[in-house]
Amino acid sequence: MRQHRAIAFDGVAYGMGELSAAFDFRRQSGTVTAILGPSGAGKSTLLNLAAGFLTPASGRIILDGRDVTGLAPSERGISMVFQDNNLFAHLDIRTNIGLGLDPALKLDRAAWTQVDKALERVGLAGFGKRMPATLSGGERQRVALARAFARRRPLLLLDEPFDGLGPGLAADMLGLMLEIRAEVGATVLMVTHDPDEARAASDQILFIAKGRIAADAPADGFFERRDLPDLQAYLGSGPV
């Protein structure tokens, strides 16, 4: 894939006063960016702005070369995976993935084959008719990844998707996510609070503090930096 800007936040501002947030950054296509920062710093606000769940007060959001600032979430070319409740609990697994291909669920045979392929891809072949409640937490997240895989959107937004899975399972899921990203060729923004996860998966870091981007840097060597007091506070007192 040709290297071009997949994401650009041009002077994006949201909210007022204490809770205000302002973001300005850009990312090349195919990169994986980990978004880190203390809770309440505005990590989810950034993701929600990119997804279109929040509308900025000023500034522009460019995704894949298009100004999407005024577009509805579904028109932005993104897939999203949350920490929880990614699946409609009363719909079976196939339907949950199928809705990702067509929101009215008007799918032809080829599309349903695509759904089954996606399930196969995440190692859940044959799970299509089961209900979300009969799956483990990790399996449900894999279904969410399968849906993102089937949708093949250029941008993948992850909101602490592997939180609460336990370290081993989370690492497996992270690997799966990276494979899927590579196959789809998507650009990833991933909110996490786990520095290890960021180190393992991302090539760039956005460190958010008090609604601002405190650091925008390559992942390599980021956690060893000593010039960021907010980062020190976030990581806790490391070796002095």
Next chain:
Amino acid sequence: MLTRGEHRASRAAGLAALMAIGLALAVPIAVLLTHGESTGVTSNQGDYLIRITRFTLMQAGLSTLLSLVFAVPLARALARRPDFAGRRWLIKLFAVPLGLPPLVAALGLIEVWGRNGVANKGLGLMGAETPFSIYGLSGILLAHVFFNLPLAVRLILPALERLPPEYWKTAANLGMSGLSLFRRVEWPAMRRSAASAAGLVFMLCATSFTLVLVLGGGPAATTLEVAIYQALRFDFDPGRAVLLSLIQISMTLIVMLVLKFLGTPAEEGETKGGGTNRPDVQGGLHLLPDAVLIGLGGLFVGAPMAAVVVSGLSADLSRLLTDALFWRAAGTSLSIGISAAALSVLLAACLVRARYSAGHRPRSVPLGLLAGLSGAAGSLTLLVPPVVLGAGWFLLLGGGAGQLLAPLMVIVLINALMALPFVMRVLEPAHQNTLERNGRLAVSLGVVGRHRLSQIDIPAMLPAFATGFVFAVALSLGDLGAIALFGSDRIVTLPWLLYQKLGSYRTADAAGLALLLGAITMALMIVAEKLGTRNGSVDR
């Protein structure tokens, strides 16, 4: 935690309460049955009975259908718009009809929808030839929708608000349209509560008395309950009343069994001010359908209440307040209300404690029976509607003419039984709470028996007692069902007085009286709710 002696006392008290309730129900039913034996059914009467039964079921079915047909889209619109100005107040407004005396509401509805009301003037301007009639079937349906549409909305809305916020984000992300979202997410979420709301609404409409009495009542628009009343009060035809009562009891029994079969009873969930954000919902022009729906819903529910206030204020209130009859009626109503509330709270307290004593998993059949019956005692009174109960006692007392104390006691009893399920619902969690928190400590200190009741359990439950009591007073104060059979020159309550003013076309007096009655019951309901929430915060 109770000591052995306390268990014995609790169970004895519960048994006594159950027997009292059983007698109160069994005596009138036995009277009805023995009267029924001595009267045969003629074919002529058969036609009449079938017609009344059919009308009762038909109007209840239509009322339920209409209420739900409007409640589902309205609940959906409210869930889609979680933060417009006044949303909290609108939802509070929707709780009002539940506590409003039906007679007061009927008056408001007549003001708005009557021949000279605002609605018909509007319809006339729009070119409607025949005015909407507030009397007969259309009026009954309108009144039932007025009462039950807001109730259904309050039952259905929490089902949508309970859904996780990620659902709406996912829906927005995937681009699900309104229709697809309704079919695949919103309707599946609403279905259960809509079904139980429908069951509850049907039950309420099938046993509705006051509204049908005021707005229907003609031979073409009479329900079983009103027919029982007419048979006893106007025709003095006990045989017919008995048959009607038996049909009514079997009908409510069948409906209740069907409801039980359908699943959990409807329970109002959390409907607080704001719901979850809805990124899937667009603003701009898309706002219009929701705004229109919510606006019309608010107007439909709010206008009759506003009409009660407006017409009440323009009545000669000062003359009304200097009328000796008004004060006599108020005194009688209050005495009945206080007695009924005291009785209801006492019965409920005995039942609640007995149920606790028998335990969640009773170890023996008698204990299981005690627990089950104590729980069911509330709904037993739904099975035998007030008018039917009253009919039995009415026959036993030989019409109650010339008597004073006996009819009053019957009215108190019926009102107490009516309030019982609500009072129990208030007392049960408070009792559970205090025993869980103080039980072990009290037993370990040896503060048991009478001392524990007076020192610990009763003081701890005082707010709950107060809530239940005030609520029961309000309920009794607005009730026309029990007094309708026994009302006379000697026994006059506020609703009875209001009913008579309405019947003799003293419209201005009726409007003033309705405002006073509505204001008193609303004030009591608000007090009960305030006590209830304070109760909750103290418990924490």
